[in-house]
Amino acid sequence: AQTNKRFPEGFLWGGATAANQMEGGFHEGNKGLNIADVLPGGKERLKVLSEPGFNFEIDHSKYTYPNHEGIDFYHRYKEDIALFAEMGFKAFRMSIAWTRIFPNGDELEPNEDGLAFYDRVFDELRKYNIEPVVTISHYEMPINLVKEYGGWRSREVVTFFERYVNAIFNRFKDKVKYWMTFNEINSGLMMPIMGLGFAIQNEEDRYRPTFQAFHHQFVASSIAVKACHEIIPDAKIGCMIIYAPVYAFDSNPENQLYALQEERLFNYFCADVQVRGEYSPFIKRYFEQHNIELEIKASDLELIKEHTVDYIAFSYYMSRTEKKVKTDEDKAHGNILSGIKNPFLKASDWGWEIDPTGLRVALNKLYDRYEVPLFVVENGLGAYDKLEEDGSIQDDYRIDYLREHIAAMRDAINEDGVDMMGYTSWGCIDLVSASTGEMSKRYGYIYVDKHDDGSGTLERKKKKSFFWYKDVIATNGEKL
Ligand code: BG6
Numbered sequence: 001a002q003t004n005k006r007f008p009e010g011f012l013w014g015g016a017t018a019a020n021q022m023e024g025g026f027h028e029g030n031k032g033l034n035i036a037d038v039l040p041g042g043k044e045r046l047k048v049l050s051e052p053g054f055n056f057e058i059d060h061s062k063y064t065y066p067n068h069e070g071i072d073f074y075h076r077y078k079e080d081i082a083l084f085a086e087m088g089f090k091a092f093r094m095s096i097a098w099t100r101i102f103p104n105g106d107e108l109e110p111n112e113d114g115l116a117f118y119d120r121v122f123d124e125l126r127k128y129n130i131e132p133v134v135t136i137s138h139y140e141m142p143i144n145l146v147k148e149y150g151g152w153r154s155r156e157v158v159t160f161f162e163r164y165v166n167a168i169f170n171r172f173k174d175k176v177k178y179w180m181t182f183n184e185i186n187s188g189l190m191m192p193i194m195g196l197g198f199a200i201q202n203e204e205d206r207y208r209p210t211f212q213a214f215h216h217q218f219v220a221s222s223i224a225v226k227a228c229h230e231i232i233p234d235a236k237i238g239c240m241i242i243y244a245p246v247y248a249f250d251s252n253p254e255n256q257l258y259a260l261q262e263e264r265l266f267n268y269f270c271a272d273v274q275v276r277g278e279y280s281p282f283i284k285r286y287f288e289q290h291n292i293e294l295e296i297k298a299s300d301l302e303l304i305k306e307h308t309v310d311y312i313a314f315s316y317y318m319s320r321t322e323k324k325v326k327t328d329e330d331k332a333h334g335n336i337l338s339g340i341k342n343p344f345l346k347a348s349d350w351g352w353e354i355d356p357t358g359l360r361v362a363l364n365k366l367y368d369r370y371e372v373p374l375f376v377v378e379n380g381l382g383a384y385d386k387l388e389e390d391g392s393i394q395d396d397y398r399i400d401y402l403r404e405h406i407a408a409m410r411d412a413i414n415e416d417g418v419d420m421m422g423y424t425s426w427g428c429i430d431l432v433s434a435s436t437g438e439m440s441k442r443y444g445y446i447y448v449d450k451h452d453d454g455s456g457t458l459e460r461k462k463k464k465s466f467f468w469y470k471d472v473i474a475t476n477g478e479k480l
Pocket of ligand 1: 091
């Protein structure tokens with residue numbers, strides 16, 4: 001008989017990372033510089049990068065660069081993958097650094113050293129039957145494309161991206177069966193420099209240039225889907241969005257309507273195009289209202305219509321609460337996705353509101369709207385960990401957070417009928433935080449001895465959550 005605790009057979013349990021936050025070796029193997037390489041450490045890092053006049057150069061006299069060394073996965077991948085295998089991982093989400101394959105982004109031929117590095121990583125994963133789940137572009141655009149072409153604003157970048165995806169699909173076709181195109185593609189609306197590769201210089205940039213850049217990414221994404229299906233017919237390729245369900249603060253219809261509108265633009269605009277293959281009526285209207293006239297070829301729309309993604313991958317860290325008229329006091333300041341404080345929720349030490357039920361809401365909303373398989377490829381608690389004298393890390397707070405979120409997925413599957421492919425929690429091994437550059441914002445089951453000031457031996461240690469997650473996977477989620 002069906003129990004209400006089951007996860008599907010073959011559910012992809014694992015963990016997630018991104019090249020720029022963990023690899024290090026930022027100059028090795030002929031790698032070129034990417035956006036993350038010029039990202040300074042510290043809470044102001046994204047602001048610095050978006051300042052008008054920022055020249056995308058490395059300046060050691062002013063800043064530190066934690067991503068340059070990351071956690072040195074570039075040299076320690078064997079040790080790390082052995083630890084993932086010990087936890088029983090079925091899947092490991094990682095990204096390929098575009099600049100390892102095309103150091104400047106616009107070369108004609110790929111860089112063999114970079115391809116060979118990922119061959120070694122994928123072989124090591126396969127040794128333990130761990131499926132690589134690969135993000136093709138995770139906030140890692142080649143800096144040359146940012147400087148010389150204005151990032152995704154330029155149509156030429158589509159051609160460079162096509163070259164890149166063809167190179168990696170052909171090379172890794174026997175080793176990688178799960179792909180996704182752009183990490184958190186909709187975040188380009190919030191942090192264009194990371195997602196779209198250009199800084200907003202004035203209000204005007206928020207409209208036509210931003211959406212033109214999105215259009216180029218949609219074309220690029222469909223080119224990737226098409227190539228993936230042709231070159232690796234047994235592979236699946238998804239889109240990847242950042243998703244936070246938007247709650248209305250109360251039953252005031254004005255607030256309900258406002259929440260709905262906020263959800264449509266930020267949460268659904270990209271997935272509508274990538275999953276349904278069309279710009280939605282809502283976004284077309286939005287373009288009209290803001291006088292956004294895009295250069296779109298008829299063949300682009302055909303391509304987008306024909307080559308839609310196989311699944312939706314998304315990150316889930318928090319929900320967002322909204323009301324139409326809000327004061328500064330109402331605001332949930334730590335929530336990176338803004339909104340107002342939700343009186344029913346507690347927040348993490350970084351102010352991210354913790355809402356496991358919101359994950360069930362998210363799964364239901366996405367499945368109701370799109371009816372394609374869902375893959376939670378990021379979720380987790382960034383927290384301060386304490387290394388005890390006996391060398392242990394008692395991260396019960398992280399276990400509680402993960403348990404509740406996994407239970408929410410279980411209920412979405414068993415009670416709501418949502419189709420889920422897997423779960424890769426974020427930062428399964430401690431790595432550099434994307435938004436703050438801190439090492440002290442830790443997500444891992446595996447502790448890495450590295451600190452905000454750059455000191456540390458890089459030694460790895462298993463946290464309490466390591467053993468807990470191992471059991472979760474071994475029982476296919478029955479024992480939480
Ligand atoms: C997601 C990103 O937005 O959140 C990751 O895809 C990032 O790259 C993660 O690391 C967690 O955010 P942070 O700022 O805590 O590292």
